[in-house]
Amino acid sequence: MEIIYQPYIDPDYECLIERIYPPWICIDNDTCKDCTLVKVDSANKHGILLEMVQVLTDLDLVISKSYISSDGGWFMDVFHVTDQLGNKITDESIILYIQQALCAKRGGTTKEARICLGKEVAPGVKDLALELTTKDRPGLMSEISAVLVELGCNITAAVTWTHNSRTASIFYVEDGVKGGPITDPIRLANVQEHLENVIEAHHEEGEKRSVRLTTPAVGRTHTERRLHQLMYEDEDYEMCRGCDGGGKGHKKCCDRIHVSIESCKEKGYWIVNVRCRDRPKLLFDTVCALTDLQYVVSHALVSSSGTMADQEYFVRHKDGYTLNAESERHKLGLCLVAAIERRTSQGLRLDLCAKNRMGLLSDITRVFRESGLSISRVEIGTYGERAVGSIYVTDASGHDVDPNTVELVRKEIGGSVVVVHKPQNWTAPGSSSGASQRVPYTIVEEARPRLSLGSLVWSQLERLSSNFGPIRL
Structure with a gap:
C-alpha cells in the first residue's frame, strides 16, 4: 500500500x-x-x-x-x-x-x-420506497405488483434493472385508499412479509435476496444511483467481462466496453x-461507480x-x-463494466402512456406474463393524470419477441403500444420483411375509472423523455 x-x-x-x-x-x-x-x-x-x-x-x-x-x-x-x-x-x-x-x-x-x-424536477419525499434484489425470472414483476395491489398499495413509480441474471427494483408506493404515505408499522411489516414470500417462492437455497422498506425522508438517494448500489451489493459485477x-x-x-487501469x-x-459505445447517461453511470x-x-x-x-x-x-494490488485494480475494472452494462437493455422497447389508476402496472405486467413475455427493464412514473414510461421485453428465453405476440398484447390491453427499439430482425405484422419503420402501437387505457396515482415523484422516474431521443453521455 x-x-x-x-x-x-x-x-x-x-x-x-x-x-x-x-x-x-x-x-x-x-x-x-x-x-x-x-x-x-x-x-x-x-x-x-x-x-x-x-x-x-x-x-x-x-x-x-x-x-x-x-x-x-x-x-x-x-x-x-x-x-x-x-x-x-x-x-x-x-x-x-x-x-x-x-x-x-x-x-x-x-x-x-x-x-x-x-x-417538476425536484425529487419528492412522501412515498414509501420498496427496494428488492433477487434472481431474475419471468413473471416476477407481475407477481410483485399484484401483491402490492392486494395489500392496498398504489404504485406511483417503478424502476427495474436486470443484469447477469440478477434484478434490482425500486417501487414507490402510497396508500391506495387515502393517498399519502403508509405509516402504520403493522401494515408496513405485513407488506414486507408478503414481498419476502414472493421473492422466496422460487428461490434456491443459498441464493442472495433482499427486501427493504425505506420510509419517506429528505435527502433520499437518487433512484438510479440507488439501483447501482443495490446491484453492487448483490455483486452482479462478478460475472462481467470487458473486452x-x-x-x-x-x-x-x-x-465493446474497454477499461484499462494504469498506475x-x-x-x-x-x-x-x-472506451465504449456512447449512450444516454453514460457519464452518470461511470461517475456513480467511482464515487x-x-x-x-x-x-x-x-x-x-x-x-x-x-x-x-x-x-x-x-x-x-x-492500492496497487491487482485484486483491487481488477475489481474496479469489473465494477465500471457492470455500471455501463446495467442500463443496456436487451429486447423490444415499448413506450406506454395511460391514465393513472390503481393496479395499472399489475394489469399490464400480468398481460405480458400470460403472453409469455419476460420483462428485462422498467421505467415508469407519473406525470399529472398520466402514467408514462418504457418497458423492455423479450420472450421467456431472453430472445426476440414475435411481432404477432405484441399485437395480441395490444388487443388484450385494449389500447396500443409504441415500439421504439426493435430487434435486428423485427418485422411489424403486415409489413414487408426487413421493414424499419416505427411501429405505431401505444398502450393507452381510457375506459376504466381512474384513481389518481398521487403527486409527482422523483424526477428521474417522471421525466422519461430521455427515452424518446438520442442523449449522449
Whole structure:
C-alpha cells in the first residue's frame, strides 16, 4: 500500500469554506457556436462531480465533452451541453435550476427553478420506497405488483434493472385508499412479509435476496444511483467481462466496453480509461461507480465522437492512498463494466402512456406474463393524470419477441403500444420483411375509472423523455 499523506481538515472548517466561497456556476452561450458551456467553480468535496452530472442528466441534457479538475481543494469543471435537439440551453427556468442546484443547502431551489420543460424536477419525499434484489425470472414483476395491489398499495413509480441474471427494483408506493404515505408499522411489516414470500417462492437455497422498506425522508438517494448500489451489493459485477483488446487494430474497431487501469506513481494516481459505445447517461453511470467505490476524481477528460465515447479519469482513494494490488485494480475494472452494462437493455422497447389508476402496472405486467413475455427493464412514473414510461421485453428465453405476440398484447390491453427499439430482425405484422419503420402501437387505457396515482415523484422516474431521443453521455 502506498500512502499519499494529506493534511487533516476539520469538517466544520470545510463547511465554513463552502459558506465563504459558495459554488459559482456560469452558463455561457457566447463562447461556442454549437453548444452551451456550463462552468462550475466550487470548494471541493466528495461527490460534487456526481451531483453536477446528476443535475444535467435529470434535465435530459446532452453532455458531449467535459473537462474536470479538483486538485488543491477546489473543483473546476466545464461541461459542453445541448438539449436533445442539439440546440443551446436558452430556457430561463433550466438555467435558473442549474445555477441553484448546487446551492440547495443555502436556501434551496425556487419553485420557478424546479419546473423545467413543464415538468417538476425536484425529487419528492412522501412515498414509501420498496427496494428488492433477487434472481431474475419471468413473471416476477407481475407477481410483485399484484401483491402490492392486494395489500392496498398504489404504485406511483417503478424502476427495474436486470443484469447477469440478477434484478434490482425500486417501487414507490402510497396508500391506495387515502393517498399519502403508509405509516402504520403493522401494515408496513405485513407488506414486507408478503414481498419476502414472493421473492422466496422460487428461490434456491443459498441464493442472495433482499427486501427493504425505506420510509419517506429528505435527502433520499437518487433512484438510479440507488439501483447501482443495490446491484453492487448483490455483486452482479462478478460475472462481467470487458473486452481484453486483442491488439490495437481490434481495439480501434471494437465497440465493446474497454477499461484499462494504469498506475501513475509520480502523482499517486490511477489512470482509468474507459472506451465504449456512447449512450444516454453514460457519464452518470461511470461517475456513480467511482464515487460509490470511494474514489476521488482529481482530473478527467470526457468526449464523444460518432457512436463511441472516451473517458479518462485520474483517481485516487478518498482516504488519500493508492492500492496497487491487482485484486483491487481488477475489481474496479469489473465494477465500471457492470455500471455501463446495467442500463443496456436487451429486447423490444415499448413506450406506454395511460391514465393513472390503481393496479395499472399489475394489469399490464400480468398481460405480458400470460403472453409469455419476460420483462428485462422498467421505467415508469407519473406525470399529472398520466402514467408514462418504457418497458423492455423479450420472450421467456431472453430472445426476440414475435411481432404477432405484441399485437395480441395490444388487443388484450385494449389500447396500443409504441415500439421504439426493435430487434435486428423485427418485422411489424403486415409489413414487408426487413421493414424499419416505427411501429405505431401505444398502450393507452381510457375506459376504466381512474384513481389518481398521487403527486409527482422523483424526477428521474417522471421525466422519461430521455427515452424518446438520442442523449449522449
